[in-house]
Amino acid sequence: MTTIEERPAGDGAHGFGRIHRKEDPRFIRGQGNFVDDVQLPGMLHGAILRSPFAHARIVSIDTSAAEAHPRVRAVITGATLETLSLAWMPTLSNDVQAVLATDKVRYQGQEVAFVVADDRYAARDALELIDVDYEPLDPVVDARTAMDEGAPVVRDDIEGKTDNHIFDWEAGDRAATDAVFTEADVVVTEDMLYPRVHPAPMETCGTVASMDKVTGKLTVWSTTQAPHAHRTLYALVAGLPEHQIRIISPDIGGGFGNKVGIYPGYVLAVVGSIVTGKPVKWVEDRSENLMSTSFARDYHMRGEIAATRDGKILGVRVRVLADHGAFNGTAQPTKFPAGFFHVFTGSYDLQAAHCEVTGVYTNKAPGGVAYACSFRITEAVYLIERMVDVLAYELEMDQAELRMKNLLRPEQFPYTCATGWEYDSGDYPATLSLAMDMAGYQELREEQRAKRERGELMGIGISFFTEAVGAGPRKHMDILGLGMADGAELRIHPTGKAVLRLSVQTQGQGHETTFAQIVAQELGIPTADVEVVHGDTDQTPFGLGTYGSRSTPVSGAAAAMVTRKVRDRAKIVAAAMLEVDPSDLEWGHGTWGVRGDPKNAKTIAEIAMAAHSNLELPEGVEGHLDATCVYNPPNLTFPFGAYICVVDVDPATGEVDVRRFIAVDDCGVRINPMIVEGQVHGGLAEGIGMALMQGIAFDEDGNCLGASFMDYLVPTALECPSWELGETVTPSPHHPFGAKGIGESATVGSPAAVVNAVMDALKPLGVRHADMPLTPAQVWRAAQGRPLRTDLAIS
Amino acid sequence: MMITVTVNGERHSHDVEPRLLLVHFLRDVVGLTGTHWGCDTSNCGACVVWLDDTPVKSCTALAVMADGRTVRTVEGLERDGELDPVQRGFMECHGLQCGFCTPGMMMTSRWLLDRNPDPSEEEIREALSGQLCRCTGYENIVRSVRWAAENPADDSTEASQEVSPS
Numbered sequence A: 001m002t003t004i005e006e007r008p009a010g011d012g013a014h015g016f017g018r019i020h021r022k023e024d025p026r027f028i029r030g031q032g033n034f035v036d037d038v039q040l041p042g043m044l045h046g047a048i049l050r051s052p053f054a055h056a057r058i059v060s061i062d063t064s065a066a067e068a069h070p071r072v073r074a075v076i077t078g079a080t081l082e083t084l085s086l087a088w089m090p091t092l093s094n095d096v097q098a099v100l101a102t103d104k105v106r107y108q109g110q111e112v113a114f115v116v117a118d119d120r121y122a123a124r125d126a127l128e129l130i131d132v133d134y135e136p137l138d139p140v141v142d143a144r145t146a147m148d149e150g151a152p153v154v155r156d157d158i159e160g161k162t163d164n165h166i167f168d169w170e171a172g173d174r175a176a177t178d179a180v181f182t183e184a185d186v187v188v189t190e191d192m193l194y195p196r197v198h199p200a201p202m203e204t205c206g207t208v209a210s211m212d213k214v215t216g217k218l219t220v221w222s223t224t225q226a227p228h229a230h231r232t233l234y235a236l237v238a239g240l241p242e243h244q245i246r247i248i249s250p251d252i253g254g255g256f257g258n259k260v261g262i263y264p265g266y267v268l269a270v271v272g273s274i275v276t277g278k279p280v281k282w283v284e285d286r287s288e289n290l291m292s293t294s295f296a297r298d299y300h301m302r303g304e305i306a307a308t309r310d311g312k313i314l315g316v317r318v319r320v321l322a323d324h325g326a327f328n329g330t331a332q333p334t335k336f337p338a339g340f341f342h343v344f345t346g347s348y349d350l351q352a353a354h355c356e357v358t359g360v361y362t363n364k365a366p367g368g369v370a371y372a373c374s375f376r377i378t379e380a381v382y383l384i385e386r387m388v389d390v391l392a393y394e395l396e397m398d399q400a401e402l403r404m405k406n407l408l409r410p411e412q413f414p415y416t417c418a419t420g421w422e423y424d425s426g427d428y429p430a431t432l433s434l435a436m437d438m439a440g441y442q443e444l445r446e447e448q449r450a451k452r453e454r455g456e457l458m459g460i461g462i463s464f465f466t467e468a469v470g471a472g473p474r475k476h477m478d479i480l481g482l483g484m485a486d487g488a489e490l491r492i493h494p495t496g497k498a499v500l501r502l503s504v505q506t507q508g509q510g511h512e513t514t515f516a517q518i519v520a521q522e523l524g525i526p527t528a529d530v531e532v533v534h535g536d537t538d539q540t541p542f543g544l545g546t547y548g549s550r551s552t553p554v555s556g557a558a559a560a561m562v563t564r565k566v567r568d569r570a571k572i573v574a575a576a577m578l579e580v581d582p583s584d585l586e587w588g589h590g591t592w593g594v595r596g597d598p599k600n601a602k603t604i605a606e607i608a609m610a611a612h613s614n615l616e617l618p619e620g621v622e623g624h625l626d627a628t629c630v631y632n633p634p635n636l637t638f639p640f641g642a643y644i645c646v647v648d649v650d651p652a653t654g655e656v657d658v659r660r661f662i663a664v665d666d667c668g669v670r671i672n673p674m675i676v677e678g679q680v681h682g683g684l685a686e687g688i689g690m691a692l693m694q695g696i697a698f699d700e701d702g703n704c705l706g707a708s709f710m711d712y713l714v715p716t717a718l719e720c721p722s723w724e725l726g727e728t729v730t731p732s733p734h735h736p737f738g739a740k741g742i743g744e745s746a747t748v749g750s751p752a753a754v755v756n757a758v759m760d761a762l763k764p765l766g767v768r769h770a771d772m773p774l775t776p777a778q779v780w781r782a783a784q785g786r787p788l789r790t791d792l793a794i795s
Numbered sequence B: 001m002m003i004t005v006t007v008n009g010e011r012h013s014h015d016v017e018p019r020l021l022l023v024h025f026l027r028d029v030v031g032l033t034g035t036h037w038g039c040d041t042s043n044c045g046a047c048v049v050w051l052d053d054t055p056v057k058s059c060t061a062l063a064v065m066a067d068g069r070t071v072r073t074v075e076g077l078e079r080d081g082e083l084d085p086v087q088r089g090f091m092e093c094h095g096l097q098c099g100f101c102t103p104g105m106m107m108t109s110r111w112l113l114d115r116n117p118d119p120s121e122e123e124i125r126e127a128l129s130g131q132l133c134r135c136t137g138y139e140n141i142v143r144s145v146r147w148a149a150e151n152p153a154d155d156s157t158e159a160s161q162e163v164s165p166s
């Protein structure tokens, strides 16, 4: 248990430890290869005409003027797609989504027509020449009225649909929970909205599609976090033979969930290439990205918490209204329409818990998985961590003390929570204690006391989160019927150099480095000798991709297991080389040697050469060392952490200054601590963004009010403090090398810490809760006791 | 309209539309794709290059405005096969993840260090405040610039494989 500053730097050159990233040399020279960097001979450019209305019937579309434009090669509408049976495509939640609208538009920014032209500018010019006659309809903007009698029906394309209901889902034991609530001394209720936000990676979404008419091979360069799943979906959507589809996910400029799904623009680039016989590039602009691609959250939650008067939490009950937008496109494992929200019991030892979730359609962009949420765990953590603070407020108890009293104890692991998750490992009190020590918690409270006496507003917020990542055991988890197991292939060349082929794909997480380190660690060869191949479906084994913090828990495990297979094969070859029985050999880091005779040993490079030579191998041994494997995780991994945020609030302006942020993460064994810390830094900034600035709001007509970086504010270097990190290490008992996922921990855990800090600052004013984003205007209104305005994203 | 722009020391003459943005001129016409594009509203700074000696957002400048002038892009940071200390700093301190914001960040950082060789953390944050990064939380970007300040080109050695203790 150490802070980052105290820990010695590791090596990393032969396994785990701090080492520079293999990716960096190309990026620092401007030599990355992002989708928009792809240039093909004869390539054309596509642009999408989008709906200005949230809800309108399409009366007519006149494309004649656009078609007459001298630089336009094709204009595609929903009617064109209908003739190809491509007007609708399946979503990741077994719904359908319009590729181009045919009957009506259902959200502002929906795709209506696609123009293919000689260059970007001409394609945009031609959009202006398309004449669409709309008949505006009343939109459903507020999810809370979506199920009202007489509400406009968003999805009248679904036969027999007369309301906006999508699903009802529940988890936990209702009767047991009700019983606990009936007997509790204290029950506190709070309504809270986790507002709609957008991941907004710096690179927007795009695709270059190239259909080779001669060979019939379709090559698609695309911003995708899940190239293999995309390939299967293209095969299913377009009826193309899957072996003739190649998806390349080149360098990706950040994903955060935004690039999990297939967007209409991707399909349109493919159709454009098929229609024109030329490669077609489509890259969206920022407004298109923010208005039409995967949103996240949009959960209206009513939380209830039951406890004894002295602060023992007994149960939690939650009712959620989930706004899924116009098409149910959330990318959750099939059995879990609310993702893993039912991990909302958090880090506490509860007797009973129950949640009910209702999903509804509204006239807003579809999506719903995105934004580093670990399948809705962000919402769950926010809910429970806010409820604990609300309880502390009512009990007049210190927030840290209340948490300490209720945290799971180390001896309770593996722990099955009230909604059925089996937490693998943890020492929660140690992690919270470390965070409090690093923060100087008692001194901060004293400082706060002094400041409060002077009328100053200072707040200290805590969040203790438990994540459930690494989806997942294929028996329980699939997306559109595709089980969530991932493959890996390892080739060892005759000279002992290795090539690892992976199903997952990096969007900045540094897989080319960390996965090489896994092989190095397991095989004892230099990290530099391992090449990692990923992001190309023709070159890599099948798997479901990178999201939900699943790369290290699932593919990292696959990489370790395939390397162990290679090591086992090497043992047989080494035994033949040394003319001993394999059982007489022992593994040194990188060698197989005769037990008790350390000089009599062969390195992996020597063994690899022998495996490719004419050395006689035992009967039934094939030669070479290459291996493949598919890893089906036995359980999820459960990383956790304690975050403490310190804020000062200006009572006059409502401005929040995040003065300090202390983050202690436990993600089990760290492959490359430098990269882990980077993941945490980034997630903390996202958390501050969501808590204080980011919000995709709509006006009553369904106009998107967060459609550019002028309106949808994301943090700059000035809003972020210098992050203070610490770590504890509780290995996952079921992961091959004890790792847990880390990619989303900070995004999941930090918003609650920031909001708790601001609420703590406002406590003397009698404020118990206010919804995000806590913009100056929102904080000021809360401080004044005025009604909040969730549409006030900017101020 | 015929324009001649000197990009990273090389002259490029092209007939361009007057409305062509500098960022598209660099990427699509000259073929230097290290300069990125990330927004429509001059907010993100992924597109920052130097026009003569000043960083500009190349999405907000027209190619014709660069006629007869010099442009320096990320591809021109490395000199005679030597990485700029800023480039090495970003690698040393893990100042990049996806690498999309990185070229713009490095161009502004180089400009800052040329004017202020020993900037404080606050000065670095201020200088980079017109640019967005969604991956790093800025922490390691700030450290990267500090690394470059502490290891100016002349007396520095080749970037080590070991990570500098932070």
Ligand code: FES
Binding pocket: B036, B037, B038, B039, B040, B041, B042, B043, B044, B045, B046, B047, B048, B057, B058, B059, B060
């Ligand atoms: S592309 Fe965003 S500022 Fe230039």
Ligand code: FES
Binding pocket: A202, A253, A254, A508, B095, B096, B097, B098, B099, B100, B101, B102, B132, B133, B134, B135, B136
């Ligand atoms: S490194 Fe990805 S946006 Fe900065």
